[in-house]
Amino acid sequence: MAFEPILTRNVRKPGSETIDIYMEAGGYQGLRRALKEFTPEKLVEEVKASGLRGRGGAGFSTGMKWGFLPKTKDKPRYLCVNADESEPGTFKDRLLIEKDPHLVLEGIILSAYAIESSLAFFYIRGEFHQGCRTFEKAVQEAYAKGYLGRNILGSGFNLDIIIYRGAGAYICGEETALLESLEGKRGYPRIKPPFPAIVGLYGCPTIINNVETLANVTLIAERGAAWFASIGRPPKNTGPKLFCLSGHVKRPGVFEAPLGVPFLELLNEYAGGMKHPERPLKAAVPGGSSMKILPAAKCDVLMDFDSLAAAGTSLGSAGGFVMDTGTCIVRALHNVARFYAHESCGQCTPCREGTGWLVKILTRLERGDGRPEDVDLLAGIAGKIEGNTVCPFGEAIAWPVESYVRVFKDEFEEHARRKACPMRAAAAR
Amino acid sequence: MTIPVRPETDRKIDELLTRFPMKGSALLPALYVVQEEKGHVSDESMEYVASKIGVSPAFVAGVVSFYTMFHRRPVGRHHIQVCRTLPCALSGADDLMAHLKTRLGMKDGETRADGKFSLASVECLGACDRAPFLQINDREHGPVDAAKMDEILKGLE
Ligand SMILES: Cc1cc2nc3c(=O)[nH]c(=O)nc-3n(C[C@H](O)[C@H](O)[C@H](O)COP(=O)(O)O)c2cc1C
Ligand code: SF4
Ligand code: FES
Numbered sequence: 001m002a003f004e005p006i007l008t009r010n011v012r013k014p015g016s017e018t019i020d021i022y023m024e025a026g027g028y029q030g031l032r033r034a035l036k037e038f039t040p041e042k043l044v045e046e047v048k049a050s051g052l053r054g055r056g057g058a059g060f061s062t063g064m065k066w067g068f069l070p071k072t073k074d075k076p077r078y079l080c081v082n083a084d085e086s087e088p089g090t091f092k093d094r095l096l097i098e099k100d101p102h103l104v105l106e107g108i109i110l111s112a113y114a115i116e117s118s119l120a121f122f123y124i125r126g127e128f129h130q131g132c133r134t135f136e137k138a139v140q141e142a143y144a145k146g147y148l149g150r151n152i153l154g155s156g157f158n159l160d161i162i163i164y165r166g167a168g169a170y171i172c173g174e175e176t177a178l179l180e181s182l183e184g185k186r187g188y189p190r191i192k193p194p195f196p197a198i199v200g201l202y203g204c205p206t207i208i209n210n211v212e213t214l215a216n217v218t219l220i221a222e223r224g225a226a227w228f229a230s231i232g233r234p235p236k237n238t239g240p241k242l243f244c245l246s247g248h249v250k251r252p253g254v255f256e257a258p259l260g261v262p263f264l265e266l267l268n269e270y271a272g273g274m275k276h277p278e279r280p281l282k283a284a285v286p287g288g289s290s291m292k293i294l295p296a297a298k299c300d301v302l303m304d305f306d307s308l309a310a311a312g313t314s315l316g317s318a319g320g321f322v323m324d325t326g327t328c329i330v331r332a333l334h335n336v337a338r339f340y341a342h343e344s345c346g347q348c349t350p351c352r353e354g355t356g357w358l359v360k361i362l363t364r365l366e367r368g369d370g371r372p373e374d375v376d377l378l379a380g381i382a383g384k385i386e387g388n389t390v391c392p393f394g395e396a397i398a399w400p401v402e403s404y405v406r407v408f409k410d411e412f413e414e415h416a417r418r419k420a421c422p423m424r425a426a427a428a429r
Numbered sequence: 430m431t432i433p434v435r436p437e438t439d440r441k442i443d444e445l446l447t448r449f450p451m452k453g454s455a456l457l458p459a460l461y462v463v464q465e466e467k468g469h470v471s472d473e474s475m476e477y478v479a480s481k482i483g484v485s486p487a488f489v490a491g492v493v494s495f496y497t498m499f500h501r502r503p504v505g506r507h508h509i510q511v512c513r514t515l516p517c518a519l520s521g522a523d524d525l526m527a528h529l530k531t532r533l534g535m536k537d538g539e540t541r542a543d544g545k546f547s548l549a550s551v552e553c554l555g556a557c558d559r560a561p562f563l564q565i566n567d568r569e570h571g572p573v574d575a576a577k578m579d580e581i582l583k584g585l586e
Contacts, residue, residue: 082566087516088515088516089516091555094555099548126498127554127564130569143458162449163459164458166457167496167498168499183451183453184453184482185453185456186490187495202451246516246520246556246558246560247519247520247557248519254558321557331461335515339514339515352582396503
């Protein structure tokens with residue numbers, strides 16, 4: 001059965017960001033139906049039954065997360081939309097925000113209804129200037145049509161939404177750092193527990209969901225949980241998914257496919273294969289830069305949460321990128337390490353100091369001043385960061401270091417032994 | 430304290446103070462509003478924003494220094510931000526930066542004396558499918574090779 005794109009059904013239409021085009025294609029019908037037919041509890045059940053797992057990186061069951069909210073309702077509840085999209089290699093939320101903001105907005109309204117929140121925050125990374133303008137316009141359109149504000153579609157449900165611009169800090173994509181930032185502070189991740197569902201924004205119960213996750217809620221309201229659960233690799237990896245592919249590919253972009261699409265199909269069919277036919281695939285990071293690398297020989301994998309975990313990496317934010325045989329892996333890891341050293345919030349010593357050491361060692365390996373013991377040193381430092389930090393950023397740097405060094409150990413050792421980059425030497429000949 | 434911003438900027442910040450369940454949330458948006466007027470966030474602006482929100486100037490300074498999009502010093506009229514993160518690096522970001530440095534006669538992180546340009550390496554801008562990618566103020570460009578870059582610069586003359 002051919003897969004019909006559904007998350008991206010509108011994005012190529014002219015004016016796709018306007019409410020008129022969105023409604024022409026049946027937009028806001030799911031909301032209309034849900035407000036009439038579903039109690040909030042029933043909608044939570046529906047999302048649980050769909051099998052939807054978070055598209056922001058961790059792949060946690062959305063319905064189950066919503067179920068962690070306290071039963072008492074003595075405090076306001078907040079919905080925070082994570083539109084910070086800053087994991088290197090990831091640019092899928094941008095597509096939805098810029099080209100189909102109402103698909104996201106409808107999902108926000110539905111989700112706020114389900115968790116009984118009357119105030120939602122849309123935290124968008126500061127660099128997304130166009131996305132922010134487009135989303136602001138969409139919000140105004142939705143207010144004008146009565147999909148936001150008081151007594152939405154006569155249901156008695158009220159919702160306001162506040163757009164909040166980040167200001168350039170990768171760590172604010174981590175959900176508790178995002179909350180700190182929303183409170184007007186430095187983006188320092190909080191120690192968990194307590195989890196945000198219990199103590200979140202302003203100390204109140206809070207749900208944080210990714211943009212693409214919420215867009216999927218719209219689809220579930222529109223077509224039902226059973227439909228959603230039939231797509232992909234049920235029962236645990238359901239629904240359509242946006243996959244990013246960049247690096248050395250012919251047609252980099254965002255591609256929609258069911259969860260579980262083979263990576264090689266994404267690469268060779270969706271993205272048109274490698275950029276330079278004479279330089280085949282060397283390695284891929286299917287999930288985004290904080291995930292583990294796979295050598296070409298192990299890239300025959302299915303793109304879903306559990307298959308990639310079994311293959312020793314993760315789906316992450318599906319920010320995949322590929323490197324061809326012309327790539328120096330030491331240089332690539334140096335770039336990755338520098339990113340994380342730059343973005344560490346500095347709260348935990350292993351992360352702050354460790355990322356700095358990694359960059360220092362990789363710099364000298366690259367420059368030709370490396371020492372034989374450096375290769376083990378890299379793995380050792382990564383091992384000491386992992387599991388010893390406040391937030392999962394520690395893993396986000398430990399995983400690439402551990403895997404690049406393990407998979408391409410020869411290349412690291414050769415850099416140390418020859419005191420030069422063997423690839424650069426070859427290129428100069 | 431005399432108000433160091435235009436009355437409409439001051440009014441915008443007053444409005445921000447009422448928008449959130451807690452006043453503190455107004456800090457980032459207030460800094461953006463001030464930066465929009467002034468081009469950067471000076472010591473005086475930080476003191477002003479601190480007094481509006483009801484926090485210490487040191488607290489505001491801590492926040493400003495945490496986020497890369499707040500400028501402590503004036504940037505150029507055309508603030509060029511070139512992505513240097515891996516997907517862009519795989520597609521020639523280093524060459525693009527080298528070309529820009531030569532063409533503009535300036536270093537990474539510098540603002541030119543005439544105030545026209547500033548140049549900065551930045552991390553992934555969430556547009557890796559358009560690598561190598563850059564932003565000039567709030568305009569986006571990518572993929573950009575040397576010829577395209579020259580064309581863009583010509584448009585800014
Ligand atoms: C260092 C770090 C950066 C993250 N960046 C993002 C991000 O940019 N966007 C996002 O949606 N989630 C990001 N996450 C995941 C969030 O913490 C959180 O799990 C997610 O927003 C939950 O939404 P979901 O359940 O809908 O996926 C990041 C996590 C970590 C540890
Ligand atoms: S692991 Fe790194 S980014 Fe996360 S809280 Fe600690 S220092 Fe900050
Ligand atoms: S790496 Fe340059 S935009 Fe993502």
